[in-house]
Amino acid sequence: MTIRKRLTFWFAGVLTVSLLVMSIGTYLEISEQLHYRHRQAPDEKAAAETGEMILEAGLPAVLVGLLGGWWLTRRAIAPVAALTHAAEKIHERNLSEQIPRSGNGDELDRLTEVFNAMTMRLDGSFHRIREFTLHASHELKTPLTIIRGELETAVHDEHLSAAQRERLASQIDEIERLTKIVDGLTLLTKADAGQVALKGQPVRLDELVRESFADAKILAQPQAIEVQLGRCDEITISGDRHRLRQLLLNLADNAVKYNHPNGTVSFSLQRDGAMAVLAITNTGAGLAPELQPRVFERFFRGDASHNKQIDGCGLGLSIAQWIVQAHRGEIRFASQPGQLTTVTVRLPA
16 A cells, blocks of 8 residues: 555544544533533623533544654654665665665655665675676786886896986885785775774784884984974773784874975874874874865875875875774874874773
8 A cells, every 4th residue: 555545544533533522522512511401691601601612522632633743743754754764874884784674565665675775785895896896806926926026136137227226226115015005905995895804812912003103203204304202191992912013003194204304203102091192293284174084085185286295195094094994993083284284093991
């Protein structure tokens, strides 16, 4: 039965009940007036009787109509609300889950069927994309490794001139960059498919921060960037040490790369209730407000005109976001162009 027919029958039923209530009330009122007549003038008596009938018969009918209309509206909208609530929970990782159908064959049931079919097609598409990325990454690793090995062997040839050696070194750098892109894509694709298992063991986060601080000082030396370590509370969290180390290295590398010569990079770690709060701040060009919501997108590198000379592939923050979310935390990016840029990570301690 369609929604239109169902609403029609329901509303007809509500009106019928309302009329019955009004008729019964009117009948009872008239019967009562016939048995108990008051000493009033005919006009006054008729007016009083009319008013009493309106109050005693009409008011209940109005109340029945209002309550029936409220019930009718709620009953009609309930499937829509249920469908909306179920659709809100759909994202790229649970596209295989189906929204329950009512089975009554109305328009909403048909809409649910169409929506489930659409999510199944999307799930298949995402699955094919992940499979393609994984297979392509796997197939690219071998030739990249071979090419790099051949170039590294060739660069040691004594008969090469300095210019030829420089060209080979540049090619090796590009091969290394491609390898990093392939490795990053492989990791993110496996993470999307739930194929990356993280260890859950006690990790001293303050020790990892100090190690990353030392790494950042080495990375910052060529640009004479000052690296500072502020407050560093002793905090232990449950997580995967290797991935947390990768997180800190990515953030430290970005803080150094996207900085001014003679600039500053600051680390801090402190406890905030049940959370460990890590903040890494740098003095760089920053990012325009309209671009900041996109910083965690894959291959996003901000203003390309200013980043051509900066090594990277735009996957570092995407990987960092996945690591943080996999540890039930959150990561935020805030930038004031030309002043300070801060990445804040909150992890359960």
